[in-house]
Amino acid sequence: MWELDSERPVYIQLIEKLKADIISGYYKPGDKLPSVRELAAQALVNPNTMQKALSELERTGLIYTHRTSGRFITSDESIIRKLKEEAAVEQVREFTSSMKQLGFKPDQIIELVAKLLKDEGNQEV
């Protein structure tokens, strides 16, 4: 589902969504992407905007265009791993920043995270 908010540029959000789909494994390394028009129709956005997002992903090496057969996700797993790490770091930064604003100190934050993850793990069992 392409949930796009109305205040931020569309193409930036498309880039984020495509990156998220790659990280989550929805698109696997080497997978063929649908055509620009198909993707644009799915997201209900302008094909030019989708093209802009895809070009940016191509520039950073996440996807490549094969002259006759279309667009593919890179098979280079190290690039995808790096993308995952960047996304994770971003999440952690946002989280720790919010926690600090709430007044938590670093070791309190770590303790809280460890406890919650342990509890979740226990619940799943």
Next chain:
Amino acid sequence: MRAILECRTLNKKYANLVALNNVNLTIERGKIIGLLGPNGSGKTTLIKLINGLLVPSSGEILIDGKKPGPETKRIVSYLPERTYLPDWMKVADAISFFEDFYSDFDKGKCMDMLKRLNLNPGMRLKNLSKGTKEKVQLILVMSRQADLYCLDEPIGGVDPAARDYILNTIISNYNENASVIISTHLIADIEKVLDEFIFIKDGNITVHASVDDVRSREGKSIDTLFREVFRC
């Protein structure tokens, strides 16, 4: 490539009313453009001028470099706000009508799109729901291989799912040689489909910009910007 539409100090006046005032506008090929403004701002006047249904009072309007006439009507596909197709017509009749009238009409594409709507071509227009009638009309207009599509309120008065379907149809028919002008009030629904938008107020064009540029500069949606600019 040559711009698909050019207006140069375009004016349209009636006895007591200035419908369009010194409009300067260039629309390049391959764009989806929103024509946004309150009722009575001049949107429909501009669209009718593009389609040769009105004549300018002064100034120029050029479609693919030519004055409105039979040659430009061949390359412009118009969806008016109110249908001109008679209610007694069956969907099949409307298709034949388009086929007769327009050499660029792609019947196969039209039938495909109608089939996906599970529409029986034997149905009379008057027996279709409003939403379905709107979809049929849009399909007919978009099945032409035109260089400029003028859609006047294509999603007005239909439910959200039908709106999505209509936007999907517009997007899927996009090609980089043609442009689409969408005149509408329902800005929030269509802004992510637009390359650029035009604000028109009392016959004057006040803004012509790219959606993403405005969003990144102002941090607002075009809908929000519209409400600010056109506050009553």
